[in-house]
Amino acid sequence: MLDLHCSHQTLCDSLALSKKMATKTSSLMERSITTVINTFHQHSRKEGNDDTLSKKEFKEMVKTDLATFLKKEKRNERLINDIFEDLDTNQDNQLSFEECMMLMAKLVFACHEKLHENNPRGHDHSHGKGCGK
Ligand SMILES: [Zn+2]
Numbered sequence: 702m703l704d705l706h707c708s709h710q711t712l713c714d715s716l717a718l719s720k721k722m723a724t725k726t727s728s729l730m731e732r733s734i735t736t737v738i739n740t741f742h743q744h745s746r747k748e749g750n751d752d753t754l755s756k757k758e759f760k761e762m763v764k765t766d767l768a769t770f771l772k773k774e775k776r777n778e779r780l781i782n783d784i785f786e787d788l789d790t791n792q793d794n795q796l797s798f799e800e801c802m803m804l805m806a807k808l809v810f811a812c813h814e815k816l817h818e819n820n821p822r823g824h825d826h827s828h829g830k831g832c833g834k
Contacts (some may be wrong), residue, residue, distance in 0.1 A: 753795035769833040
């Protein structure tokens with residue numbers, strides 16, 4: 702079991718150690734969380750600090766891995782810059798894992814809202830076709 706109070710690095714190490722087991726036994730939700738972490742690392746490792754996203758790395762992540770959810774932002778450099786500056790709460794011009802996860806939380810909420818468009822929440826909790834469009 703993961704120690705939820707451990708640092709990001711320790712969390713990543715324990716995920717790496719249990720990778721073989723994880724791919725075989727993890728639930729879809731657990732695998733989705735692992736995918737978010739792995740995708741962050743794919744980009745954060747490219748330049749500078751291995752565990753933070755530079756503006757360039759963040760732009761690449763938005764363009765390649767959030768292309769559908771952030772369709773409008775993808776084509777607009779200024780919007781991506783605004784999002785980056787919003788997320789960079791300590792203003793060091795890098796996004797830590799924690800800072801970047803604020804975007805993931807916003808996307809999860811926005812996606813759920815989108816799913817409920819034309820499907821008001823009621824007794825029959827139903828979701829629409831998808832989100833991101
Ligand atoms: Zn719902």
